[in-house]
Amino acid sequence: MHTMNVILVAVDGSEEADYAFETALPIAKSQGSQLIVTQVINRNAYRPLSNYDSSLIGEVENKARLLLDKYKKQAEEFGITDVVTDIEYGSPKTAITRDIVPKYNVDLIVTGATGLNAVEKIFLGSVSEHITKNADCSVMVVRL
Template identity: 35%
Template sequence: MAKYQKIAVAIDFSEQSKKALERGVILAKDYDAALQLIHVVDTVSFGSIAAYDLNYAGKLKTQSLSELETLKLEAKAQGVNSVEVTVEEGSAKAILTQLPDVDLIICGATGYNAMEKMVIGSVAEQVARTAKCDVLIVRL
C-alpha cells in the first residue's frame, strides 16, 4: 500500500467536497501527510462575465481563500500537522491533474454543476483518468 506524503483535496464548497475533505483529514492524520486544500476559480466558464467586471475572478479568489483558511484551521484542530491552501484560476480539470508533488488527489464525485449530478462529475472523471497519482473519489 502506498505511503502518501502529500494529499490534495479539491474543494468547490459543495457537500461532496466537504465529504472529500473529511476523508482527506482522516488520511492525512493516518499517514502523517501534508494536506493541500485547493479550489479552482473556473475562469473558463465565465468569460463573458469578466468582460463586464474585470475584478470578478479576483473577488472570487479572495472569497475562496478566506473560506479555505477557515477549513485549514478546522483541519489543524482535528490533528493534521501540515495544511496549505491554494486558489488557482483556470480549468479545474487541467489544474487538478497537474498538481506537483501530490501522491493522492481526493475529490467529490460531483460538484455544483446540475448536469454533473446525474453521473460522476466531469471534473472527477477527468481527474481519475489523467492524474499522475492515485485518486480517491468520494460520494455522499
Template identity: 35%
Template sequence: MENMLGDYTNILVAVDGSEQSEHSFKKAVAIAQRNKAKLKAVFIMDTRNVATSSQFTSGINQDFFNDVDTSFVDELVRFAKDAGVDADKTITNGNPMTLIAEAFPEEFGSDLIVIGATGKGAITRALVGSVSNYVVKHAPCDVLVVR
C-alpha cells in the same frame, strides 16, 4: 489490514465550497491523520467558460475573482490544522481538469488526489463530474472519488 503499498505523504484535495467537497475534504483530513501526510487544499476558479474577448476579460479578471468568497478554504485549512494535519491552500484560476490531474500533482509531489463526485449546482455538477472523470484517467497517482 496493513497498507502494504506504503503510506500517502502528500494529499491534494480539490474543494469548491459545496457540501460534497467539504465531505471529501474531511475524508482527506482523516487519511492525512492516519498517514501523517501533508494536505494541500486547492480551489480553482474555472475560467474555461469565461468569454475570451480581451475587452471583456480585462474588465472582468481581478474584480470577478475578488468577488468570489474563498473564506471557506481558510476554514477547511483551519479544520485540518486543528486536527493536527500539516495543511495549506492554493487558490487560482484556470482549467480544473489539467490543474488537478497534471500540474498540481507534479508541482506538489502528490501521491493521492481526493475529489468529490459532484459539485455545486447542476451545471457545475456536470462539469465536476467530467473533472473527476478526467482526473481519474490522467492523474499520475492514486485518486479517491468521494460519493
C-alpha cells in the same frame, strides 16, 4: 503499505467537496501526510459576466481564500500540522492533474464525485472522471 506523504483535496464549495475534505482528514492524520487543499478558479467561466462587473473575479478569489482558510483551520484543529492552501487558475480538470499534482508531488487525490459546475459536466464530463483517468497518482472519489 504505501505511505501517502502528500494528499490533495480539490474543493469548490459544494457539499461533495466538503465530504471529500472530511474524508481526507483521518487519512492524512493517520499517515502523517501533508494536506494540500486547492481550489481551481476557471476565469473563462466568469469572463462574459466580468464585462458587466469587473470586480467579479476579485470576489470569486476572496471567496476562495475564505473557504480555503476555513478548511485549513479545520484541518489544524483535527491535528494535521502540515496544511497548505493553494488557489490555481484554469480548467479544474487539467489544472489538478497537469499542474497541481506534480507541483506538490501528490500521492493521493481525494475529490467529490460531483461539484458545482453542472454545465461543464453535461458538455465535457465530470472533473472527477477526468482526474481518475489522467492522474499519475491514486485517486479516491467520494460520494455523499
